[in-house]
Amino acid sequence: MIETLELSNFKKFKKEAIVLKPEGLSLLAGGNNSGKSTLLQSLAVWDFCLTVLRNEKGEESLTPAHSGQGVGLSDDEFSPIQIPSLAHLWTNLTNQVKGADGYTLSIKPTWKNLDGDEKYLQISLALANDRLFIKQTSSNLELGERTPHIAFVPPFAGITAKEQRMSIAQRRSLTGSGLVGGTIRNLLFELERENQSKRNALKNAKGRIKTSDLRKLRESDPWEILQSAMGRYFQSSLSVSPFNDLYHSYIRVSLVKGEWDKTRIKKFAKFKPRDLMAEGSGFLQWLSVFALALDPETDVLLLDEPDAHLHSSLQTLLLSELESVAQTHDKQVLLATHSTEILRWAEHSKILMFKGSKVRYLGDEASRVGLFAGLGSEFSPRLDRLKKSKALLLVENESDAKFIKKMAEKSGTPIQDNVVIWAWTGSSKERKQLFLQLKGDIPDLKAVSIRDRDNLEQKNVDEETLRDKSETNNDANLRLRVWQRRHIENYLLCPDAIARAAKVDASEVRDFLANEHGIAVPPNFTDQGIHQAIKDAHGKTLIETGPNSIEKKYSISKFDIASELRPEEVCDDVKVVIGDILSM
Template sequence: MIEEIVLKRFKRFRDQAVPLVPDGVYLVAGANNSGKSTILHSLAVWEFCRTIIEAEKGFEAFLPGSNVQGLGLGDDEFSPILVPSLNHLWTNLKSQKEAGDVDGYTLRIRCKWQVEGRVKELEFGLSLANDRMFVKSTFSNLEDGDKVPRVAYLPPFAGITDKESRLPLAIRRRRIGEGVAGSVLRNVLLDLQRLNHKKREKLREGRGKIKDSDLRDLRQSDPWEVLQQTLREIFGVELSIHPFREEYHSYIKVEVIKGSHAGHRINRFPRYKPRDLMVEGSGFLQWLSVYALATDPNISTLLLDEPDAHLHSSLQTLLLEKLEEVSSVTKKQVLVATHSSEILRSSPPEKILEVRQSAPPRFLKNETQKVGLLAGLGSEYSPRMDKVKKNKRLLLVEGEFDCRILKQVADKMGVEWPDRWVEWVSATGHKERRQLFKALKEEVEDLKVVSLRDRDDEPLETVGEGLNDKAHTNPPPGFNCRKWRRRHIECYLLWPPAMAAASRFSVEQINESLRDKYGIAVGEGFKDIAPPQALLDVRGKEILKSFNIDPHKVIPNMDEEEMPQDLKDIVNQLVRLAE
């Protein structure tokens, strides 16, 4: 299994070594355009080079000192990954020879693995001349007979076809190496079924039926048995492969049977007619392709590029669990590039390879780093993180509503809102936000964070001077925990004159409703730090909603001297901390 990839001028990586773990299921994660797919693509191209050179020149082309000439091919012959043109394989689209290049092979991909405790390396160089690409083995320490990893790359759509003929193993390996693994899916399924049939016949020799203990072991270890049982449990289906004879069958026919799951079988639905697997949904086909190749004994390293793309969130984590089970039996190496927060959240940090734009890829070591990764996923990651790195100030709130209210308060106070604060909406508590702060601190040295939350049902005694959250003890320097003294921020908007101005009700009607329905009387103490207990615990959101009042229309109808002191204190703190 591959332990390291060394890339020279391949797509996003000009000169980069990428560590891998030789067996098990590992995730490749990071922001958009960080290089996740580049890592998988490099292995797919490496496998393509290995496949075509071995097919055309033989294994001896990989041995040191072979002096085999490079193999030339055009755009239409390059198939492992989709690129607009071949020069898109090179960093910054520059394929020309540069100072220090010893030959014309300017792009290099080297893989390292172990054979019986010895490190083995095989590097391929690529060059481009007149829109024709040349591929050659540029470094190797292999010996004749050494086992070379077999890589299969499976993008979200992998060329599944409804007419798939029986193919020799060499041709199937070539198609997988060329990046069209889906086109041999039916061949893989037929192989798994035939191997299972042979095992069953052997276990049945001299007996009327297979021993219960042998059958139990077979169901737990045989790839076809495991695949079928997984399909029964998850999708309520099983596969039926029609008998295939090379002498007179042209295509491999695989149908899906649906029914109710009962043990190790499916009870077919009444009058249900089996149908070809091609008519099933994209999620099922994606799942089947992934799992079938994961059980294929001819593949040692499986690359999955966002296999969760067409799967419901509940199936995403389940797919990972099943891949882990298969990998533990087959010792297969599986790399999964993903954006799925469901998958990442359920995975231990050491199983995640984080790809970053500003630093080398790394395996995470702790939950703090994983929190930072999860917070950064999504299309808004890069611009927001760029602003955090520049401004070094982050305001964590429970909703965009909070920031809009605070900006209105600042305007009423005649205070300029400090634009240095980067607003970040997070429904998590201070504990989780603290993890985010620690993760971001690794990237932003002088970072200051204000984490502002509602009190909700927490005791009033947990709010200290300056709205400090006393329940969160010993925060790290730069991490400021604040909690509203009142139940939530809407409770600071229950000033009857402002409510009346923002609604169709009069001040008298509002006061009457507050008194009769909610048991509160709002007077001069409304603005104080320690108002009556009823104002601290009342549910302000519910009250504003009952009057059909837009919260954003309340503060503009209040004078500065009418606004609660807590709102002013938070604004003053933000102004001070922004300096």
């Protein structure tokens, strides 16, 4: 994974050293022409040059011992990024550079190998007579040492109409050349074949796989994860046709539509599978990005505005899935975006801000305000709306706001659309600082902040108003609130509503909660003074994230439960927060 990136004379960066987080998801944010795409492109060009040197000069050309001539390319052989002319790679290209050999552009990433040793490879470029020359100019690599495998997905990337079968080496070469759209079917073929191999190895003498082994496979195998995401988000699955070199010319991958049934798609009776090319650009963009993230050959995934073709709801879903894959499969994902939906969703520490000549990760939540302002009104509609409505609701994520709005409708007191939702994690103290910064530009601003109690002691939450007593607040226009119950999901532990959503008897739900989780829901479920055991329950785990959650048991989501709540089943705490919001 890349830890630092040193650039000299590459496009807008004349001399820059950029520190990157080597694992997980990083979001590159800033105004137009701030350098987001340039950073991604520099790594794509480096990977392309690395591929060329390996193919033309061999592994020795990457080591310090090599001092030979560079490799020359014509402009039509340069494929990693689209530029009008090779001269556009340089910050300010001049024909004569006194005291230099012409290799005036350099890209030097640094990473750690499996032993934790720091490694680097600087590749430099020169341009003469419309030919590009590439060579290694600084390295501490040993012969045959592994380098990071990078995949770059530019804006509006699609997939080719047909793909011949390729070896992993051929696929890696195309990916290194910036032609990932021509490798997606091959990648899907490899993922599916590896999955079948794993399944065959797990089968017993009767041809069955133990339930525990199957569960582990579904949680860890890239093909299983991809198919699960396809089923949950698109109600579809992928079907890879068998391939035989003797009589097949191209790999065929079809899409199957149906109903998601916990672990697989039940195909619609009259649906005819169709080739991937028949699908829309948004779907293909999502599939390409997610498949590449799951590719075992990919270490570093570079994404330039992958949200361009995606609906706002799919943007945050893609980000959530990418972050999960990055964490569980040891990937580094660098994603450039203008989307405020995405930037609102992410923790501030994941956002790499490009502003002026500075490139750095945000230090706190409050600095996100300046980032949004810097994106311009075209990309910060919420700030514009906030200046008009002067009413702000701070929640931890989009789903919390959706839940509160649903409860308001159930209670007969709907929340108006002009209340601006701002979702991000952070303490009440951090939210207060954000409110004060916003208030500097919007003097009449009013805000309600509501967050989970989590591990905050119960004594720090006022039982009637839900005021956060752990944070001093003297501004009457800011209401800092904390749910009395540990998680917002605790307010959905209503057996009758769960039973209606699952279409089972309420007694079954009560027995499940009691026997599997030790939770007995009392008749006064909606009261603020309910028993402490209900307040302290881990509602998020019980409802959706635990291995024996209600979601997994009954195949229903928390929103399914919320939709089934009746007005008299809406808890008093929730009504307090709704009242605070309506008072704005």
